[in-house]
Each structure stands twice: as C-alpha cells, then as structure tokens.
Amino acid sequence: MSRQALSGAARYEFLMQIRRPSLWVGTLFFSPILFTFTRATLDRPCFPTIEGCFHFAPIEAVAYWAIISNLIVSIAVGLLMADRFPRDFRVKMDDALQAIPGTAATRVFAKYLGTVGATIIPIFILYAVGLGVILSRGYGPSVIPLGVAAFLVINVPAMLFVGAFSIACTGFMWTPLFQFLFVGYWLWGTLNPTESIPTLSGTLLSSGGVFAFTGILRARGYHDYVPHPSLALALANIAVILGLGALALVAAWRLQLAREGRQ
Amino acid sequence: MATIFTRLRYELRIIGWLNLLVPVFAVVGFVALVVLVAWDDLHNGVANASVNADNIRYLRRLPEYMLPLAGSIVASALTLADPVCELHLTLPRAYRATAVRRMGVLTLWLAVLGVAIVEVIRLFGFWHLPWVFPQDQLTWAAPTLALVALGASLALLLRNRAASSAILGVVWIGEILFGGFLQQYDATKYTYLFLSSEVPSAGYWLGNRLALMGVAVVLLAMMWALLGRNEALLGNES
Numbered sequence: 036m037s038r039q040a041l042s043g044a045a046r047y048e049f050l051m052q053i054r055r056p057s058l059w060v061g062t063l064f065f066s067p068i069l070f071t072f073t074r075a076t077l078d079r080p081c082f083p084t085i086e087g088c089f090h091f092a093p094i095e096a097v098a099y100w101a102i103i104s105n106l107i108v109s110i111a112v113g114l115l116m117a118d119r120f121p122r123d124f125r126v127k128m129d130d131a132l133q134a135i136p137g138t139a140a141t142r143v144f145a146k147y148l149g150t151v152g153a154t155i156i157p158i159f160i161l162y163a164v165g166l167g168v169i170l171s172r173g174y175g176p177s178v179i180p181l182g183v184a185a186f187l188v189i190n191v192p193a194m195l196f197v198g199a200f201s202i203a204c205t206g207f208m209w210t211p212l213f214q215f216l217f218v219g220y221w222l223w224g225t226l227n228p229t230e231s232i233p234t235l236s237g238t239l240l241s242s243g244g245v246f247a248f249t250g251i252l253r254a255r256g257y258h259d260y261v262p263h264p265s266l267a268l269a270l271a272n273i274a275v276i277l278g279l280g281a282l283a284l285v286a287a288w289r290l291q292l293a294r295e296g297r298q
Numbered sequence: 299m300a301t302i303f304t305r306l307r308y309e310l311r312i313i314g315w316l317n318l319l320v321p322v323f324a325v326v327g328f329v330a331l332v333v334l335v336a337w338d339d340l341h342n343g344v345a346n347a348s349v350n351a352d353n354i355r356y357l358r359r360l361p362e363y364m365l366p367l368a369g370s371i372v373a374s375a376l377t378l379a380d381p382v383c384e385l386h387l388t389l390p391r392a393y394r395a396t397a398v399r400r401m402g403v404l405t406l407w408l409a410v411l412g413v414a415i416v417e418v419i420r421l422f423g424f425w426h427l428p429w430v431f432p433q434d435q436l437t438w439a440a441p442t443l444a445l446v447a448l449g450a451s452l453a454l455l456l457r458n459r460a461a462s463s464a465i466l467g468v469v470w471i472g473e474i475l476f477g478g479f480l481q482q483y484d485a486t487k488y489t490y491l492f493l494s495s496e497v498p499s500a501g502y503w504l505g506n507r508l509a510l511m512g513v514a515v516v517l518l519a520m521m522w523a524l525l526g527r528n529e530a531l532l533g534n535e536s
Contacts, residue, residue: 057461064465068472075479110471114464209316210459211375215324215368218467222474223331233334 040137041145048119048149053156058115062157068107069165072100077172082256089255093174094181098254100165101185105244106225108161109193112154113217116201119150121210139291143202147284151198158194162186181252188251189244192273196242199280203287239268239275246272309403313376317404321368321411328364332356350424357424359495361415361438366491367470369408369442370449374462376400377450377521387528394525401450401521405443412438427498437494440510444491445470447517454524489513 052058076099081088091099123129132142166182197217204213225243226234235241248254250269264272310318332353339349377397386393413435419425427434445466452462470491473480477496480486488509493500500506525531 055458055461057456057458060456061461061464065468068468071472071476071479075476106475107468107472110467111464114467115460117463118458118460211317211371211463212320212323214463214467215320215371218367218371218470219324219327221467222471225475233338 037136037141040135040141041148044137044141044145045149045152048146049153050149052116052119052150052153058154059157061111061115062161065108065111066161066164068104069161069168072103072165073168076100076103077169091174092254093169093177094252095254095256096169096172096174097166097178097182097185098189098248098252100162100169100182101189102244102248104158104162104165105190105193108158109190109197109242110218110221112151112158112194113197113201113221114214115154116150116198117205117210117214117217119146120202120205133295139295140288143206143284143288143291147199147202147287150202151195154198155191155194158190159186162190185252188247188269188273192247192276193242193244196276196280199283199287203283203290206287206290239272240279241272242276305399306403309400313372313400313404317372317376318407320372321365321408324364324368325360325411325415328360332360354424354426357419358427358437358498359492360419361412362441362492362495363474365408365412365415365438366441366445367466369404370445370466371463372449373401373404373446374449374453374466375459376404377453377525378457378459383531387531393528393531394522397525398522401446405446408442408446409439412442427494429503433504436504436507440507440514441491443514444489444510444517447514447521451517451521451524454521454530457530 076082077091077096081090082095123132137145162182166178169178169182170176201213201217204217224235224241226236236243237245239246246264246269250264250266250272335356336349336353339352340346383393386396416425416434416437425434427437429436448469449462449466452465453459456462473491477490477492480490481497481500488502488506490496490506491510493503493506
C-alpha cells in the first residue's frame with residue numbers, strides 16, 4: 036500500500052463525501068437536538084443526581100453537550116457512511132477503481148479515512164454551534180478549549196468506531212438491513228444497564244463516552260452505573276473501541292481482497 | 299382477480315425478500331432479547347410476577363418501536379431503487395402510480411405483521427393496554443405510517459437513501475431518548491411516536507394517534523408531489 040496512492044484515494048473519497056448536499060442537509064435536520072439540549076440541560080436551575088443537586092461548571096456544560104450530541108449524531112455518521120461501499124458497485128465504479136494504482140487495502144482504508152474525515156466536518160460545525168450556545172449562557176471562554184477536548188475524547192473515538200463498522204459491514208451486508216441493525220444496536224448499547232436487559236452500555240465496549248466523561252474530563256453526575264472510572268479505565272475504553280474499529284477494517288480489507296480475487 | 303395477484307406477486311418480487319424480511323428480523327431480534335431476559339431472570343430466582351410485569355412492559359414496545367423503524371428504512375430504500383425507472387417513465391401508466399402501489403404493498407405487509415404481533419402478544423397474555431380492537435392497532439399503525447411516509451418523502455426530497463435513513467435513525471433514537479422532555483410541549487407531545495409504550499395512560503393518546511395519521515397524510519401528499527418530478531427521478535443519487 037503506497038502512501039501516495041493512499042493519500043490520493045483518501046482525498047478522492049473525502050471530496051466525494053464532502054460535496055454531497057445530503058451530508059449537509061442531513062446535518063441541518065439534526066439541529067433540533069441543540070434546542071433539546073439547551074432546554075433540557077442548560078436551562079435547569081440545577082442538575083439533580085444521586086450525589087445531590089449541583090450547578091454546572093463549564094466542564095460539565097461541554098461534557099454534557101458532547102455526550103448528548105454523541106448519542107444522537109454518531110447514528111447519523113454511521114448511516115451517512117453506509118452507502119459508500121455499495122455505491123461503488125451500484126454505479127459500477129469498482130472495476131474502474133481497481134484499474135488505478137493501489138491495492139485492496141488502499142481502497143478500503145482510503146475510503147474509511149476520506150469518508151470519516153469528511154463526515155466529521157459538518158458534525159463538528161453543529162457541535163461548535165452548541166458550544167456557542169453554551170458560551171452565550173455565560174460559561175466563559177474556557178468553554179472553547181474544553182469543548183474541543185471533550186469532542187476529541189468523546190465524539191471522535193465514537194465516530195471512528197462507528198464509521199469503521201459502517202464501511203466494513205456494508206461491504207457484504209444488504210444496506211437497509213445494516214442500517215436497521217445499527218440503529219437497533221445503538222439503542223441497545225445506550226440503554227441503562229439497570230433495565231435488566233443485558234447491554235454493552237457501561238462496559239469497556241461501549242462507545243457512549245461515559246468513561247471519558249468522568250475519567251478524563253472529570254465532569255460530575257452523568258451516570259450512576261460507572262460511578263468513578265479512573266483515567267486508565269477511560270483510556271482503555273477509547274483503546275478498546277478504536278481497536279474494534281481497526282478489526283472491522285481489517286475484516287473489510289480481507290473481504291475486498293477475496294472479492295477482487297474472484298474477479 | 300388474477301391480474302391483481304400477478305401484480306401483487308410482481309411488486310413483492312421487486313421489493314425483494316430481503317427488504318420484506320427486515321421488519322421480520324426486527325421482531326425476531328426483539329423477541330429473542332425479551333425471552334433471554336425472562337429466562338435469565340427466572341433462573342436467577344426473580345419472582346414470576348415481576349418477570350411477567352417486565353415482559354408486559356417490554357412487549358408493548360415491540361410493535362411501536364420496531365415496525366416504524368424497519369418499515370421506514372425499507373421505504374426510503376425502495377422509493378429510489380427502481381433500476382428501470384427510465385422505462386417506467388415512458389409507459390402510459392404514471393411512475394407515480396407504480397411507486398405508490400409499491401409503497402402500498404409494503405404498508406400492507408407491515409400491517410399484516412402489526413396485527414399478527416399484537417394478536418400473538420395478546421394470545422400469550424402480555425398485552426395489557428387499555429384499548430380494544432380496532433383502536434389498539436393504532437399503537438403501531440400511527441407511528442408506522444408517519445415514519446414510512448417520512449422515509450419515502452425524505453428519500454425523494456434529498457434523492458439519497460443514506461441521508462434519509464440517517465434522519466430516520468436520529469428521529470427514532472431522539473424520540474426514545476428524549477421522550478420525557480418531548481411530553482412537555484404540545485407540538486411534540488401530539489406527534490410523539492412512542493406514546494403507547496412510554497405513557498400508555500396519557501389522556502391525549504387518541505389525539506396523538508390522529509395527529510400522527512395527519513402528519514402521515516401530509517407527508518404522503520408531499521411524496522405524491524415529489525414523484526411527479528421526472529427529471530429529479532432520473533438524476534443520479536446525490
């Protein structure tokens with residue numbers, strides 16, 4: 036896998052995704068969550084938790100925003116990336132792509148890097164508008180660096196994880212089926228574990244960002260079920276989900292190799 | 299009569315077994331999880347009455363959660379999927395009529411599943427919602443119609459399946475996660491999709507169901523209008 040071919044292919048995939056109007060229109064549709072977030076969280080006089088009622092510090096305001104936007108928007112990332120692979124077959128681009136320099140690995144990893152990079156941009160803009168809302172409520176300028184940090188430790192790992200599975204699964208799975216399973220998985224994976232349904236949420240396999248919320252950002256009062264995860268546990272959580280994403284991509288690469296071998 | 303069946307069979311084949319099976323997978327997966335939880339609880343000495351109450355609470359969510367999501371994702375994939383759309387547009391029968399009929403076949407299939415799900419849950423004694431037939435079928439029918447219509451019109455409007463399913467997914471998850479919050483405002487409480495699951499005793503239940511049907515009618519009218527834009531139908535997916 037030559038670096039030149041990888042960067043060229045990734046740039047192509049990036050432009051293909053960033054120029055899609057539906058990426059931007061889609062993101063616009065999610066902006067009501069800004070309203071929901073503001074009304075549900077920032078407008079409360081104080082936040083009730085099992086540890087008592089407390090007032091938000093800037094770090095809590097941004098960490099909550101990161102968690103809430105992650106819950107909703109990662110779904111969109113996964114679904115918006117779900118048609119990148121099948122599209123190559125539908126518009127009969129796969130043969131043309133095979134004819135240009137680069138291996139199966141280049142095609143899979145470049146598709147992943149380019150598409151996920153482009154999809155993160157409108158999501159980050161939406162997130163930044165949310166930071167603006169927090170700023171306008173008088174939380175002070177520290178909201179900006181803290182907000183970027185929260186985005187990096189909560190949203191980015193989740194999007195990398197979700198994007199990898201989206202690229203890998205749609206390589207061999209019927210897209211609507213993947214989309215349905217993915218949304219179902221996301222709901223299941225964010226359920227409150229006290230609900231007596233076995234769920235991944237609250238475990239190291241979860242991409243909800245709960246570990247980073249307390250372990251890295253030191254924000255108070257989100258969930259009762261991982262009360263005080265340490266920094267090490269939070270980093271382990273990020274490493275685990277990134278590792279799973281990498282595994283998915285390796286699987287996608289092997290599948291692509293097998294597919295090209297058959298032709 | 300024979301023509302109707304031939305057409306029905308043709309439409310079913312165009313929709314494809316995989317698409318028709320998506321809502322079935324949804325139901326099977328959900329039921330499997332509920333059975334797993336019940337089995338686990340019973341083996342860990344949880345009282346029968348409490349397991350029963352859990353089953354009732356989970357199973358009333360089955361038709362209202364699963365059919366709208368699965369149905370709408372399939373609907374948004376179907377409206378743009380016709381590989382011989384160009385050919386259709388040359389026929390005396392409007393493509394619009396064909397597309398609407400296809401959507402009708404999908405809705406009919408979802409309705410068969412919906413009635414079957416409710417009746418099977420009732421047969422096992424886990425259906426404890428206060429309404430009787432046929433009103434009780436509005437538990438799944440209203441949100442399913444609204445989301446199917448939303449999926450189809452979004453796909454046509456954005457000319458993109460991935461974007462429309464992204465919005466559907468966000469709406470679905472958002473309505474579940476922010477359910478309590480959405481009950482606080484009239485506009486969102488009357489269009490809340492999962493009222494029978496989350497607040498089965500709400501006094502405005504029927505109003506909510508009728509409002510959702512109204513939303514579905516408006517969205518279907520939009521779909522009808524969008525299906526008339528032949529140039530847009532012929533263009534590539536954006």
